[in-house]
Amino acid sequence: MRSYFFCIIWVVAVAATDSNPDATSIFNGEGCANDQLFQTRIRPQIQQLASNVQRIIDHVMSANESGRTYRQLAEFVDRFGSRLTGTKNLEDSIDYMIDLLKQEGHDNVHGEPVQVPKWTRGNEWARMIKPRDKKLNILGLGYSEGTNGQTIEAPIVVVRNFTELEQKAGLIPGKIVVYNFKYESYGKQAIYRHSGASRAAKFGAVAAMIRSLTPFSIDSPHTGMQSYDVNVTKIPAISITTEDADLFQRFSDRNEEVIVQIYSENHNEKDKGISRNTVSDVRGEKYPNEIVLVSGHIDSWDVGQGASDDGAGAFISWRALSVIKKLGLRPKRTLRSVLWTGEEFGLIGVYDYIKKHRNELKDYVIAMESDIGTFTPRGITYSGKNSTSQCTLWEILQLMHPINATTLTISTEGSDVQAFYENGVPISSLDTANDKYFYFHHTQGDTMTVEQPDDLDKCQALWTSVSYALAMLDDRLSR
Ligand SMILES: *[C@@H]1O[C@H](CO)[C@@H](O)[C@H](O)[C@H]1NC(C)=O
Ligand SMILES: *[C@@H]1O[C@H](CO)[C@@H](O)[C@H](O)[C@H]1NC(C)=O
Ligand SMILES: *[C@@H]1O[C@H](CO)[C@@H](O)[C@H](O)[C@H]1NC(C)=O
Ligand SMILES: *[C@@H]1O[C@H](CO)[C@@H](O)[C@H](O)[C@H]1NC(C)=O
Ligand SMILES: *[C@@H]1O[C@H](CO)[C@@H](O)[C@H](O)[C@H]1NC(C)=O
DSSP states (O other), rough: OOOOSSSSSSHHHHHHHSSSSTTTTTEOOOGGGHHIIIIIHHHHHHHHHHHHHHHHHHHHHHHHTTTTHHHHHHHHHHHHHHOOTTTTHHHHHHHHHHHHHHHHHEEEHHHHHHHHEEEEOEEEEEEESSOEEEEEEEEEHHHHHOTTOOOOEEEEEEEEHHHHHHHGHHHHHSSSSEEEESSHHHHHHHHHHHHHHHHHTTTTOSEEEEEOOOOSSSSSSOHHHOOOOOTOOOEEEEEEOHHHHHHHHHHTTTOOOOOEEEEOOOOOSSOOEEEEEEEEEEESSSEEEEEEEEEOOOOOOSOOOOIIIIHHHHHHHHHHHHHHTTTOOOOSEEEEEEEEEEEGGHHHHHHOOOHHHGGGGGGEEEEOOSSSSOSEEEEEEEEOOOHHHHHHHHHHHHHGGGOOOEEEEEEESSTTTTHTTTTTOEEEEEEETTTTTHTTTTSOOOGGGGHHHHHHHHHHHHHHHHHHHHHHHSOOOOO
């Protein structure tokens, strides 16, 4: 069985993974032969688009153009590095993008201001001091408070899950809770990162250390967002490596006492900051008010360089518009690129956008997002239930044989675009062979080295082709 992953926000992942386990299925064109509307009206239009779609693929993969997405992404990522929400560096990188999108000839290039939180990672460290001395590789989690200038020193209590936490309630006051869950998928276990500190605090813990959310590790801690429940004591929330979580488990199984020290200057600033969603268009010639949206998020965690999460998704999205412009193609609908801000701190940019554009959402054909890696593309996912629209996307993907990315998966997955789904707009995610995505996710290892120029070209060709086709069909996708 293939597993589907979301980038960042546990809520989204949990919703789709747990409450609706059968939501994901591969669509193989069944029933399309008997769909009159599709056969008589839509399929002929797609066949007419085939030559322009082939031009897009040939162009992106051509000797002259190949590697361009990689090179442009590398220039951006190498120049700015990580782009944490609330920092000047993120805003400088947005200024750079606004200039670049103007140079690229996009229409309507602008930033839409968004109020964002400011969380700062200060000096932080942790050690095991008993039964022996060992430095721990840690990363404080987003929104976590620090240790108020003190060093916390306390024995640990290791739990596998929340049931065990409750069973050990009597042991927890004054201790540091270590969550050592068994990783099955990001979606299933992200709740430990998100809520582990609050739940431990309710039992009187002084800090929480949470196993990194990854199937593979070379002693690398993975950060990510957590949040405090209302009225809970805001104890430090820290991610530890899977190796250290396993070590603590073994000591615990042997009933050996482990004592840990934690020091952290992490804190939430009182003042909010201002960031921006970065919007640009290729204006539609026939139905300018109807929008096909492509997107990724420009903010990242402060570790690594945010190349994979989500520089690459942002770059294939705006570059789709540039490719269409360069080829002189004139879409009937407006193609809009949005580079979301504040994704890592809770989808802040997209919710602001939805609030401001709510009245236009009825005219959005689809909201597409790339935020689960840009590895070898397989195809796309799509949330829409109408079988004619599924046939439409399936037929468009059959034009992707040259790059072997023809798979249509019916799924409601998505991170930023979930906000569109909640508001009735169908959503789509780039689907790639991303089995290793969570090896790098939210770590120092999220660098350009994760990205491959040829895979990025294929993702670029796919993303451009699908968004172009949806902007061209006179019958817009039915919801
Ligand atoms: C490739 O680039 C070269 C140098 O810029 C140019 O002369 C040539 O026309 C380009 N070829 C195509 C097919 O665009
Ligand atoms: C929780 O962890 C305990 C201890 O490892 C285990 O016995 C129990 O089956 C787990 N419960 C659940 C619901 O996973
Ligand atoms: C939080 O604490 C305040 C003050 O004690 C109380 O009025 C409020 O109901 C509490 N909120 C929740 C959600 O428990
Ligand atoms: C085409 O993609 C499928 C998965 O989507 C993969 O199993 C197959 O090996 C790929 N074929 C080639 C020739 O790369
Ligand atoms: C799908 O949408 C088409 C076009 O709007 C409509 O004619 C058809 O009835 C819808 N199909 C279903 C199963 O609702």
